[in-house]
Amino acid sequence: MTQQTSRSEYPRPQFVRENWMNLNGEWEFDFDDDNLGESAAWYTDHAFTRKIQVPFCYESKLSGIGEPGFHDVVWYRKTLSIPGEYRGKRLLLHFGAVDYEAKVWVNGRLVAAHEGGHTPFLADITDAVIVGGDNSIVVKAADYSRDVTLPRGKQYWKEQSAGIFYTRTTGIWQSVWLEPVEPAHIRRIRLTPDIDRNDIDLEVFTAGFKPNQSMMVRAKITFQGEFISEDTFSIGQESVSRTIRLEDFNDHGLGRWWTPEKPHLYDLELSLLVDGVVTDTVKSYFGMRKVSIEDGVLLLNNRPYTMRMVLDQGYFPDGLLTAPSDDDLRRDIELTKEMGFNGARKHQKVEDPRYLYWADRLGLLVWGEMANAYQFSETYVGRFTREWLQTVERDYNHPCIVAWVPINESWGVPNILVDKRQQQHALSMYHLTKSLDPMRLVISNDGWELVKTDLISIHDYEWRREVLNERYSDKEKALTARPANRWLLVPGFEYEGQPILLTEFGGISFRKSDWEGWGYSGAADEGDFMRRLTDIMEPVHKSPVLQGFCYTQLTDVEQEINGLLTYDRKPKLPLETIRKIVTGIG
Template sequence: MSQLETQPGHGKENGQAGGTDQTPRNEYPRPQFVREDWMTLNGTWEFAFDDADAGEREGWQGGAHALPQRIEVPYTFQSELSGIGDPSFHDIVWYRRSFSVPADYAGKRLLLHFGAVDYEAKVWVNGTLVATHEGGHTPFRADITNALNTGGEQTVVVRALDYSQDVTLPRGKQYWKEHSKGIFYTRTTGIWQSVWLEPVAPVSIGRIRLTPDIDRNELRLQAWIEGLGAASKASLHVTIAYAGETVAEDAIALAQPTVTRALGIHDFNDHSHGRWWTPEHPHLYDITLTLRVEGAEVDRVASYFGMRKVSIQDGVLQLNNRPYPMRLVLDQGYFPTGLLTAPDDEALRRDVELTKAMGFNGARKHQKIEDPRYLYWADRLGLLVWGEMANAYHFTEEYAGRVTREWIEAVERDYNHPCLVAWVPLNESWGVVNICNDPQQEQHALAMYHLTKSLDPTRPVVSNDGWEHTRTDLITIHDYAWQREVLEARYAERERALQARPSNRWVLVPGYPDEGQPVLLTEFGGIAFKKSEWEGWGYSGAQDEEDFARRLADVIEPVRRAPVLQGFCYTQLTDVEQEINGLLTYDRQPKLPLEQIRAIVEG
C-alpha cells in the first residue's frame, strides 16, 4: 500500500494550516505529484452569468467589480451542490474571490492550478491576465508571482466560456439542448475540478514520467526541471521504496533541465513477480525526488508507481506477460448532485469499491477524462481503467485541432497511473460519422491512433471503440442483442463476430483487414430496471429482481464464455439521469445483492 493516501484537510486554506471539513473537495487534488505545501481555493466564490458578454467591456477582470451570486467551487452552476442548480443555457460565467498569501511562501514562486474548466478559461490575478486555456477536461496552471500585490489580499477572477449548442465541441455526454434526453445528460459549464495554490522554489521539478519495465525489473524515470540556469550546480536525488524499505536510490548531476534514468528495482530476491501490480494485488512503490541546488534542498516531490505491463502477444491481450481477460463495466462518472464532479473523495473511492464488489476487474470511463482522484483510488485498490476522450458529435477542422490538443494534455496527465491500461481517443464514430466514405475523417481517426501511440507506446490504443475501426490494437464491438442464443452464436467464431454488423455498422472500415487483434465486446447489456423514483429507458427491460437477474445472466454468461472474446464491458455501472440501465441506481444503491451480481460476472 502506498504511503501517499492524502487526507482531507491536508495543506492550507486561505493561508491557515489544515483547512476545514466544510471546504468542498479539500483532499489533495494531484495525487501522483505531491508536495507538502499547498492551499485550496475551493469553497464559496462570487459568481455571475454574463449572457450579454458585457464583463470584459465593463472591466470585471480588474477585480473591483463585485459579482451578485454565490457558488460553491468546484461544482458547476448546473449542479445542486453548487448552490445554484440552474440547467438553462448560460455560456459565459464569471468567478471572483480573494485570498491571502501565507508568510512562509515568501521567496517562492506561486502557482495557481485549475483541475478542469469547461470549456475556455481566462484567469486574472489583481487585474493581470495570467492564463488562458481551451479544453474542458484537462488541467492548467499559471505562475502568478509577478501579479501579486505586496502584502494584503489578492483577487483572482475567472471568465469561463462554453459552447452549449455546438455539436463540434469535444463535449462527451453533455447535451446541446436545454433538457437531457436519451444518451445525453446535463451540461457542465465553468470550474468543475479543484482550484488550488502551490508555492515552489525558483528552481523546481516541473513534471515526471514513470515507465515500469517488468522484463528488466527497472523503472525508467524522466524528469523536467524548471528554472535551472546554466551556472546552477544542481542534482536530483531519487529514492524508491516498497512498504517503507528502500529498494533503489540514485543521485543525478543535472547538466540540463531534462533527465532520463533507468533505475533497477532490487527487491526481488528470487526475481519472482510477487510485487507486480494487478487488480488482485495492487502493489505500489513510493518514489521521492529531491532537488538540490548548491547542496541545499529546494524541492521535494512524492509519487508512486506500479510494476506492471500491458501487451499483446500472438493476438492475446496480456497483463504482466500472462493472458488476462478483462471484465469491465461502463462508468460515465456522473453524480446526482454534482454531475461530472463527485460530491467528495469518498464517492470516488466508493465507485471503485462497488465496481470490484460486483466482480469486475476494470472500468471503461466513458466520454469523460476522469478526476485524477478516481484514478488514484483505482491505482490503490486495484482496478483496470480504460481512458477515453470526450468526443464531439460532428467533424470540422476546428474540432480536429481542439480534440488533438486536449487529448495530448490528457495522455500527459494520466500517463503514470498503473491502473490505466488502454487509450480510447474515439468512440462509436463520434466526430467522424462518415468515416467509411470520407477520407478526411478516416485520416483523422488514423492520426488520433498514431498520435496516441507516439505519446505512449506502452498501452494498446482502440482507434474507434464500438465499430468502424481503422488501425487499432484491439477490435472492440458494441452489441446490445439481449437474447442468449444470439450472443452464443455470434461470438462462437471470429469471422461471424466480425461480420455481424451490430447497429448496422461495419466492425472494420472496408479496406482495413482483420490482423488478428484481440476482440472484446465493450458495450452490451444495458438492461433497464427501475429501482427508484427515476423514470427512464434501457436497451431491454426487466419487470422485477428475478427477471433482472435472469436477463443479466442471459447476456453476461454467453459473453464471458465466448471463445472469440478476450474481455467485455457491461453497460453500465449506474443509472444516469433518464437512463435506468445501471447495476446501481443513480445514488449508488444496488439493484441486486452485490454478491449475486458478482456470481454472474465472475461465473
Template sequence: MSLNGEWGFEYDDKNVGMKEGWYRSHSFSRKINVPFCYQSELSGIGETAFHDIVWYRKAFELSEDWKGRRLMLHFGAVDYSAVVWVNGVLVARHEGGHTPFSADIGLALRDGENEVVVRAEDYSRDVTLPRGKQYWKEKSEIIFYTRTTGIWQSVWLEALPAVSLERVKYDPDIDRNEIRIQYFVHGLDEAEGQVTINTKIKFGEELAAEEEHQLTHSSLTRTIALHDYNDHGLGRWWSPERPNLYDVEFTIKVNGKAIDQVTSYFGMRKISVENGKLCLNNRPYYMRLVLDQGYFPDGIMTAPSYEALKQDVELTKAMGFNGTRKHQKIEDPLFLHLCDKLGLLVWGEMANAYAYSEQYVERMMQEWQEAIKRDYNHPCVVVWVPINESWGVPNILIDEQQQHHAMTLYHLTKSLDISRPVISNDGWEHVKSDLYTVHDYEWREGVLLDRYSTVEGATDAPQKREMHVGGYAYAGEPVLVTEFGGISFQRSEWEGWGYSGADSEEDLEKRLRAVFGALQRSTLVQGFCYTQITDVEQEINGLLTYDRKPKLPLETIRSIVLGE
C-alpha cells in the first residue's frame, strides 16, 4: 500500500515537537506532497529557507485481509535522520540521507484509523555530513545545488506472512554458468512444520532451472547450474547491448503449502580487469559514460515520475553512451531497475561530505555499507566509487589519517563485494584503486592528444593535483578519464557557467568533437565520462537543458560520442 501523496506537515524551527509530544497529538498546519522535499515545487511548498527539523503525519486504514499478517513500514530515503512513530509508539530510528529503512509496526496498530508520524532532522550547515551536491548556504552557487530535507523517496506498507523471504543476494558466475543465491528468511523459528523454498528460474518462457530445498536456518546458500547457452552469439549474458535478464520466482512453503511468493530477476555478467584491460564478460570493453547528477527542476533529487527516470535512461542511450556515472547521489532504485532492463552501465557513487571529522567517518561507513547492500544485485552496477575528488578528505595529500580512511573504504567495499572494481578517490589523490581515473577539463584538442599518448602524460597531475598519495603509484591499472568536457552553452532561460564555453551550436559541436576525439584516438584511455548529461541549476554544461531538451540534434551528439 503506497503512502505517497498528501501528508500533514510542520516546520519545527524551535525544536519543541518532541517536548510537546507531536508524535502523540498535534494539529499540523501545512500539507506536503510526499515523496517530494519541501524545497521542491512538486511538494506543494517550494521554499528554500533553512528548516532543519520537519514533521509529517499520515493517516491510513487497513482492510480485513491485512489483519493477522506481519506489517512492515518502508521508507526509501529520508534526509538526513528520521524518527518514526505509529499511533504514538516509537517504531524506527535511522541515520543516512540516501538509504532505505523499515519497521515492523504490528504491535503499534489498532482497529480503524492508524497514523504514522515522522520527525526528520537535517544538518544543513554541517559540511562533515555525507550530503553530495546539497549546498550548506541558502542560494545555490558554483557546483552546489538546492538542499533536500526530509522524505524524498517513496513510503509504503507491506503485508507479510509469519515466515517470509527477507532478501536474496545474487552472485553470477559466467565462467561456470552458475548463479549463487543466498537466501535470508524471517520467522523460521516460529514455523510449525517443514519449511521449504522453491526457486524457479526462467529465461523468457523457457525454464532454465528449478530447485526446492528445506530451510533449517534463517540463511541458505545454493549454487545453481543454468545448463543453457553461453556465448558465441547465442549467449544470455547481460550487457548494455543485450540486457538479458533471468526471471526468478521464489516460493516459501510450510508443510507443502505456499505462504510467500516473491518475483525477482538477475543478470549474468562479469566485470573484471584482465592484463591491464577493463573487461565486460571477459572481453575488453570501452566505457562511454556520462555524468548524471540526478536532479530535476521541479523535484530536485526526486524525479517527478517513473516516466521521467525512464526518459533519462533512454536519452543517455540515444546519445550513444553505454553507461552513466551517477554523481554524488545514491539514486532511487527504480533508476537502477530501468538500467537493468534497458541496458546501461552504472558507476555507483556515495554522496560525500565536504570536510573530515570522526563523526563523518562513522556516518560515512554506515551509509556506504547500506548502499552496497541495497544495490548489490543490480547487474547494471559495475563500479563502486566511495570518494570523489577528495571530498570529505580534503587533506589526504598530507594527512595520514585521511589516507587510512580512503584505504579503509577501498578494503571495506572489497570485503562486501569482491566482484566489482573499486575506486578509492575518483579523479586524483588515489591510494589503492582498481582503475586509474583522471579528471581533466582541458578543452584544447592538441593538449589532450599529447597528454593521453603516454602513461607519463596521463599520470602527470593534469588538474594540478597529485594523482597518488600515501606512497602509492600507477601500477598498470586501466586508464579512464572520468570527468572531462563540461562545455557550457546556454539554450534556455537558465544562466550559468561551465568549464569552457561555446557561443553557438556550430562552436559547441566543434568543441565536443575536439575533446571526445582526442580521448577516442588515445591508445591508452579505456573509457571516459563526459560532464554532463543535463544542465543543473546554475551549471549549464549539459548536453541537454535542465528540462531535458537536446542542445544539438541527438543524432549529432550520438555521432560525436561514438567517434563517427
C-alpha cells in the first residue's frame, strides 16, 4: 500500500517490502527556540502554528518554510489513520535520517530516541497505536548549530554560508514510512560476494524467533529474469549464515561481474517460513565484484583499473541535502557518467540510499565518506564512532561502494600530526572499518596526514601544468611534494607501496549562472575554462605514478562556483568536450 506524495519512491531499495505506507508530505511544525516543548509536553498537546513538507528540512525552499537561521530545536506532528488490515501486525515506523538527535512519541508514548544525523532508525509502535483510528506521531529534533565537535559535514556553524561551508540541515531530511510485518520477520541482511570462489555469503537476521517453532529462510536468486538457484535453510537462533555457490559463473565468468561499464546485478528474494508458512518476503539484489591491491596495483575484479572520479557534495538548490526527486539523484549519476567519470567521492555526506541504488543500477564506483566534525573531543569520538558503525552497516550491501573514507583532511583531528590521541583515533577508525568490512579499501584520512591506509590519497589544487607534470613524474616526487604545505604521512607511518591517487584537484571557478562565488583558480570564459581544465587533466593522464583521480567538483554549491555543472545542473562546457578531457581520449 502506497500513497503518492513527496519523494514517493520506496526509500530502502536493497530491502524492499511490497506493503508499506509513505508518511512524507505535509506535517505540522514549530520552532522551539527556548527548548521548552518537552517540559511542556508538546508530544501530548500543542497548537502547532506551521506546516512543513517532509522530508525537506525547514532551511530548504521545498519544505515550504525556507528560513536559514538558527533554530536548533524543532517539532513535527502528523495525524495518521492505521488501516484495519494492519491489525495483528507489528508496525515499524522508519526514519531515513533526522539531523541530529531525535525523539519520537506516538499517542503521547515515547517510542524511539536516536543520535546521528545521517543514519536510519526505526520504532516498533505496535503497542502505542490505535488500529482503525487516528494516531498522533510527534517528533522532536535537536541540532546544535554552533557545536564544531558534531559530525556535521559541510553544514556551517555560522548563519551565512561562506567558503567551503553551506546552509545547515536541521530535522527530518530523508523519508519517513510505516511497514506492517508479522511478529516473525526479517530484520536485515548482509551480502558478501566472492568472485574468486564464485559464491555469495548471505547472513539473515530475524526478529520474533521462538525456540518451539520451525523457522526457515528460502533464498531465490535470479539474473536478468533467469533462474539461478533456490535454497532453503533452517534458523537456529535469530540469525543464519549460508554460502551460496553461483554455478552460472562457470559458464559466464566475466560477463556477470559488476563493473561501471557493465553493472550486472543478481536479484535476490528472501522468504521467512514459520512452521511452513511464509511470514515475510523481502526483495534485494547484489553485484559480484572485488576491489583489491596486488603488488601496489589497484584492481577491480582482479584487473588493473583506473578510478576516474568526481567530488560530489550532494547538495541541491531547493532541497539542500535532500534531492527534490528520485529522478534528480539518477540524473546526477547519468551526468557524471556522460562526462567520462566512472566514480564519485560523496564528500562529507552519507548519501541517500536511493543514490546508491542508482549507482548500483547504472554503474558508478562510490567512495563512502562520513560527515566529519571539525574539532576533536572525547564527546566527538563517541558520537563519530557510533554513527560510522551505523553507516557501514546501512551501506554494506551496495556493490557500488568500493572504499570507505571515515576522515577527510584531518577534520575532527586537526592536530593529528603531533597529537598521539588523534593519531590513535584515525588509526582506530581504519582498523574498526576493516573489522566490519574486510572486502573494501579504507583511507584513514583522505588528503594528507595519513596513518595506516590502503591508498595514498593526495589533495593538490596546483593549477600550473608544468608544476603538475614535474610533481607527478615519479613516485618520490609525488610522495614528498607536500601540497597545501601538509605532510602526506604522519611521521612514524611509512609508505608501504600503496597505490597513489590524486583525490582532490581542479576546482576551477567559472561563473555561468547568477551565482556569485569562488574557486581555486578562475576562468574568464569557456575557452579559458577548457584550457585550464586541459592543463590540469593532461598531467594526471600522463603520470606514471597516479592510479586514479577525483576532480573537484561535479556541481557548483551555493557560493562555490567550481563545478563542471552549475548548481542547477547545466554543463559549463558541452558534455562530450568534458568527457574527452576527463578520459584523455579524443
